[in-house]
Amino acid sequence: MTDTRREFLRYAAAGLLPAAFVTPRRQAPRLTQRPDSTRVAADTLVAPIGGMSRPLGPLDNDPGVIAIEHRLRCSCGCTLDVYTCRTTDFSCTYSPEMHRLVVAQVQQGATADQILKWFVAQPEYGDKVLMSPPARGFNLAGYLVPGLLVAAVALVLAAWLSARRGRTALAVAEHAGAQPPPDADQLERLRRALDDVES
Numbered sequence: 001m002t003d004t005r006r007e008f009l010r011y012a013a014a015g016l017l018p019a020a021f022v023t024p025r026r027q028a029p030r031l032t033q034r035p036d037s038t039r040v041a042a043d044t045l046v047a048p049i050g051g052m053s054r055p056l057g058p059l060d061n062d063p064g065v066i067a068i069e070h071r072l073r074c075s076c077g078c079t080l081d082v083y084t085c086r087t088t089d090f091s092c093t094y095s096p097e098m099h100r101l102v103v104a105q106v107q108q109g110a111t112a113d114q115i116l117k118w119f120v121a122q123p124e125y126g127d128k129v130l131m132s133p134p135a136r137g138f139n140l141a142g143y144l145v146p147g148l149l150v151a152a153v154a155l156v157l158a159a160w161l162s163a164r165r166g167r168t169a170l171a172v173a174e175h176a177g178a179q180p181p182p183d184a185d186q187l188e189r190l191r192r193a194l195d196d197v198e199s
Contacts, residue, residue, distance in 0.1 A: 059103045068112050
């Protein structure tokens with residue numbers, strides 16, 4: 001390698017090496033306005049999207065309240081339960097309202113079953129508010145039809161496999177019966193052929 005080429009590589013490495021160890025500067029967080037006109041970094045959670053935050057109450061993370069909310073479907077159409085919706089989708093306005101209703105019922109001393117019955121009795125909710133609707137009336141079909149369908153498919157598949165096995169066994173038997181057993185002359189020729197191969 002010539003001296004000029006070595007010199008070029010040395011300068012190129014010296015120019016690139018510091019760039020590899022320089023860490024990018026973190027950008028300063030943007031500032032946003034709070035309602036009380038104090039400025040705060042935007043990457044600090046001021047309020048959930050879709051509404052102002054409120055202080056957590058003693059029942060907001062209560063296991064009993066959470067268990068009830070896991071059994072209630074959010075009415076926003078997301079198919080999530082109330083607890084999952086209110087803790088993951090901060091733009092939803094339905095799940096916080098349903099949560100407030102659950103908390104109010106718990107504070108009045110209602111049991112979980114009473115709260116669920118209260119929601120079902122409300123005309124805007126009905127049975128569809130439950131994550132697992134009761135097994136009666138049309139809902140009963142939702143519990144029975146999938147099981148019956150799986151059983152019917154299993155029976156059809158078993159019958160088809162049995163018929164196929166029978167046809168295969170019949171074909172093997174017919175094929176075996178189509179060829180007569182070898183006679184003494186054929187066996188003698190086969191024995192001589194094997195002797196010739198071995199010698």
